[in-house]
Amino acid sequence: xxxxxxxxxxxxxxxxxxxxxxxxxxxxxxxxxxxxxxxxxxxxxxxxxxxxxxxxxxxxxxxxxxxxxxxxxxxxxxxxxxxxxxxxxxxxxxxxxxxxxxxxxxxxxxxxxxxxxxxxxxxxxxxxxxxxxxxxxxxxxxxxxxxxxxxxxxxxxxxxxxxxxxxxxxxxxxxxxxxxxxxxxxxxxxxxxxxxxxxxxxxxxxxxxxxxxxxxxxxxxxxxxxxxxxxxxxxxxxxxxxxxxxxxxxxxxxxxxxxxxxxxxxxxxxxxxxxxxxxxxxxxxxxxxxxxxxxxxxxxxxxxxxxxxxxxxxxxxxxxxxxxxxxxxxxxxxxxxxxxxxxxxxxxxxxxxxxxxxxxxxxxxxxxxxxxxxxxxxxxxxxxxxxxxxxxxxxxxxxxxxxxxxxxxxxxxxxxxxxxxxxxxxxxxxxxxxxxxxxxxxxxxxxxxxxxxxxxxxxxxxxxxxxxxxxxxxxxxxxxxxxxxxxxxxxxxxxxxxxxxxxxxxxxxxxxxxxxxxxxxxxxxxxxxxxxxxxxxxxxxxxxxxxxxxxxxxxxxxxxxxxxxxxxxxxxxxxxxxxxxxxxxxxxxxxxxxxxxxxxxxxxxxxxxxxxxxxxxxxxxxxxxxxxxxxxxxxxxxxxxxxxxxxxxxxxxxxxxxxxxxxxxxxxxxxxxxxxxxxxxxxxxxxxxxxxxxxxxxxxxxxxxxxxxxxxxxxxxxxxxxxxxxxxxxxxxxxxxxxxxxxxxxxxxxxxxxxxxxxxxxxxxxxxxxxxxxxxxxxxxxxxxxxxxxxxxxxxxxxxxxxxxxxxxxxxxxxxxxxxxxxxxxxxxxxxxxxxxxxxxxxxxxxxxxxxxxxxxxxxxxxxxxxxxxxxxxxx
DNA sequence: ACCGACACGC
DNA sequence: GACGTACGTGTCGGTA
Numbered sequence: 001x002x003x004x005x006x007x008x009x010x011x012x013x014x015x016x017x018x019x020x021x022x023x024x025x026x027x028x029x030x031x032x033x034x035x036x037x038x039x040x041x042x043x044x045x046x047x048x049x050x051x052x053x054x055x056x057x058x059x060x061x062x063x064x065x066x067x068x069x070x071x072x073x074x075x076x077x078x079x080x081x082x083x084x085x086x087x088x089x090x091x092x093x094x095x096x097x098x099x100x101x102x103x104x105x106x107x108x109x110x111x112x113x114x115x116x117x118x119x120x121x122x123x124x125x126x127x128x129x130x131x132x133x134x135x136x137x138x139x140x141x142x143x144x145x146x147x148x149x150x151x152x153x154x155x156x157x158x159x160x161x162x163x164x165x166x167x168x169x170x171x172x173x174x175x176x177x178x179x180x181x182x183x184x185x186x187x188x189x190x191x192x193x194x195x196x197x198x199x200x201x202x203x204x205x206x207x208x209x210x211x212x213x214x215x216x217x218x219x220x221x222x223x224x225x226x227x228x229x230x231x232x233x234x235x236x237x238x239x240x241x242x243x244x245x246x247x248x249x250x251x252x253x254x255x256x257x258x259x260x261x262x263x264x265x266x267x268x269x270x271x272x273x274x275x276x277x278x279x280x281x282x283x284x285x286x287x288x289x290x291x292x293x294x295x296x297x298x299x300x301x302x303x304x305x306x307x308x309x310x311x312x313x314x315x316x317x318x319x320x321x322x323x324x325x326x327x328x329x330x331x332x333x334x335x336x337x338x339x340x341x342x343x344x345x346x347x348x349x350x351x352x353x354x355x356x357x358x359x360x361x362x363x364x365x366x367x368x369x370x371x372x373x374x375x376x377x378x379x380x381x382x383x384x385x386x387x388x389x390x391x392x393x394x395x396x397x398x399x400x401x402x403x404x405x406x407x408x409x410x411x412x413x414x415x416x417x418x419x420x421x422x423x424x425x426x427x428x429x430x431x432x433x434x435x436x437x438x439x440x441x442x443x444x445x446x447x448x449x450x451x452x453x454x455x456x457x458x459x460x461x462x463x464x465x466x467x468x469x470x471x472x473x474x475x476x477x478x479x480x481x482x483x484x485x486x487x488x489x490x491x492x493x494x495x496x497x498x499x500x501x502x503x504x505x506x507x508x509x510x511x512x513x514x515x516x517x518x519x520x521x522x523x524x525x526x527x528x529x530x531x532x533x534x535x536x537x538x539x540x541x542x543x544x545x546x547x548x549x550x551x552x553x554x555x556x557x558x559x560x561x562x563x564x565x566x567x568x569x570x571x572x573x574x575x576x577x578x579x580x581x582x583x584x585x586x587x588x589x590x591x592x593x594x595x596x597x598x599x600x601x602x603x604x605x606x607x608x609x610x611x612x613x614x615x616x617x618x619x620x621x622x623x624x625x626x627x628x629x630x631x632x633x634x635x636x637x638x639x640x641x642x643x644x645x646x647x648x649x650x651x652x653x654x655x656x657x658x659x660x661x662x663x664x665x666x667x668x669x670x671x672x673x674x675x676x677x678x679x680x681x682x683x684x685x686x687x688x689x690x691x692x693x694x695x696x697x698x699x700x701x702x703x704x705x706x707x708x709x710x711x712x713x714x715x716x717x718x719x720x721x722x723x724x725x726x727x728x729x730x731x732x733x734x735x736x737x738x739x740x741x742x743x744x745x746x747x748x749x750x751x752x753x754x755x756x757x758x759x760x761x762x763x764x765x766x767x768x769x770x771x772x773x774x775x776x777x778x779x780x781x782x783x784x785x786x787x788x789x790x791x792x793x794x795x796x797x798x799x800x801x802x803x804x805x806x807x808x809x810x811x812x813x814x815x816x817x818x819x820x821x822x823x824x825x826x827x828x829x830x831x832x833x834x835x836x837x838x839x840x841x842x843x844x845x846x847x848x849x850x851x852x853x854x855x856x857x858x859x860x861x862x863x864x865x866x867x868x869x870x871x872x873x874x875x876x
Numbered sequence: 877a878c879c880g881a882c883a884c885g886c
Numbered sequence: 887g888a889c890g891t892a893c894g895t896g897t898c899g900g901t902a
Contacts, residue, residue: 877901877902878900878901878902879899879900879901879902880898880901881898881899881900882896882897882898883895883896883897884894884895884896884897885894885895886892886893886894
């Protein structure tokens, strides 16, 4: 096996981790963010690189040999924050548990240790991988030494090979130090030549190759000022280069062979992870599963073969297990039940046939606490069992307490709330192809533990909700909504399969023709769906100009192709091919795959516990992204039809709900006035941003205003806006500034909400939905900016989600009250789609807008538009 | 089995 | 001055 040495710059990675992550505390009040970041980075690189040898190098003491050259070296640096210093002993402890050697050397920096060992190892035939957060290290890169520099956060690593350096800077790795000599390095207090930055340095080095050669030929430099500067700071440049040069001859006392890595000691490492509170990482430790799973305490439970009323109590924690993700098709595997009578395992066959169970299930006075109410309801409903009286959903409660935490498996959710007496599903059932229902007692015990977990967490989670003022949000909004969603999903949407088959045949024909023409243009056959092959055809063979690159090659995305449209006829064909191909594979074939053949219906699943803003998502099939924008795609909607003869599809959507919410939250006078007067909001925005009258707003101005409004609603950056408008970032930034000047109330809101997020650590919606935004205090500009946009955007998007959710609940109640047969089928973020009997249309025209518009009262009017027809396509 | 590129909706 | 820039779902090709 090839020997591979990994050299990690310990100080640098710890620093990066510390500044990239929010200040985490473990339960003992020790800060752990740097250790945590260090660990995640380590796990990732061990997994990816599989090194045979490793060393983590640290800086030793304050002074190094460089200080004798320049006593100000690294001067002006801020003191290491105590919150970070206190973490270093834990980093060392962590490395020891990993069985990774660490090393420091008096008078030398970690860089020098790494440089020296890298060269030694390369000479001994090793592949060498260096990991640091400091770009200086890239100078070490050679054919066998690759330097990985952490990018965003700490686990995203950019690989610097000589080729990559050449591509990025147009320089060789050796020239990196010449560049540093010229431009200096503020963080190390290396002066360089004042006025010379990266751009100038690269330009000069391309011409003169080395600093020495440049300084010997200053007369050939163009630019008077530059010449003078180089002349004046000649010595300083030489010294700077010297400071930036990593020595490859440090008196390192370890040999490369001593650094062999034998793999970590699982038990030791587990102990360290536990001490630090790294619960989320426990599961990622290979071999840890067995150890973790051994730790659950013993429980006793009873397997109930024949159910009588006596097993149930007034309050019951019930866990319904469906192993498959898709509970519309997957079967129930069993039940766990926990109440004051004891802990019970109810095997699936007997339970589903038990009349006692059925009666208990539908008795709403018998209270049930569950995990994932919607899943439980639908799974039971398929067996004609009506589950009523649910007054707690652990999954839903946990989501409301922190929507950013993932909710993949019971054990993970429970553990977050300190219930650990349950194994993960993966441990019990296995994963991937090996996943299967556990046998009798093993299954029983697992399900009982889950029921016990629900029982255990019921009170504490209610209390937490109460403390967050989220009791109403839980009981009045999300829990009732889950019942409505269950019904919608179970009802399903009827699909015109014949229509889809027709479209499939027609599109297949057209695709074939386009494909032939594309191959004709290209002069050869290739896979048009492969961006890689397409890139070769367009940019290598046809020689079209390269607009954008991805990290794997040429970009062939639609925005790139649109810019090339006039360069070659093939482009138009490819765009058409893509459009039709998307329709065919995702929407026609994809939809046909998930149609239930007995009913010709699709049963999506709405994920109620996924997004951090409070929106729903939809899968299997995703019915929230059915095409509408382009006419060709919109036709897909013709295949969505009512499930009963002579019924119609009735669709109602909120007009500009997010911007109305913004007007409400920000109390912006002009925005409120615009909505009160029922103005076209994009035209109004254009008038204010461009300072023109209504009749002077051109279509282009309106288009730009619309994009700005879009940006406000989705929290995009100036860069994002520049991309969508095809303008520069600077211009986009100016647009945003002008917008904010035009709507000072909005500007104030944006400023205030950021302060609020910083003070509280979270932002809230009108119905007290929360989203924590720890990165808001990050010292990393990117993370912080992103967090700020999140803080601005979440209350807007989240409150809009609150409103439509409330409308769904009110709507269900209203339909019930009016005795209508109309059924709610879908929610698509700002619209509700129903199927309805013809004779209820007139009634719906009145009540649907009424209910939706008054779900929550805002400071501005809320407007709903509706339409209906024989298919979803016609409801436009 | 997983990742990146791409494309659809809001 | 660079960083890398709404989210969620699904398909495909390419590689493991």
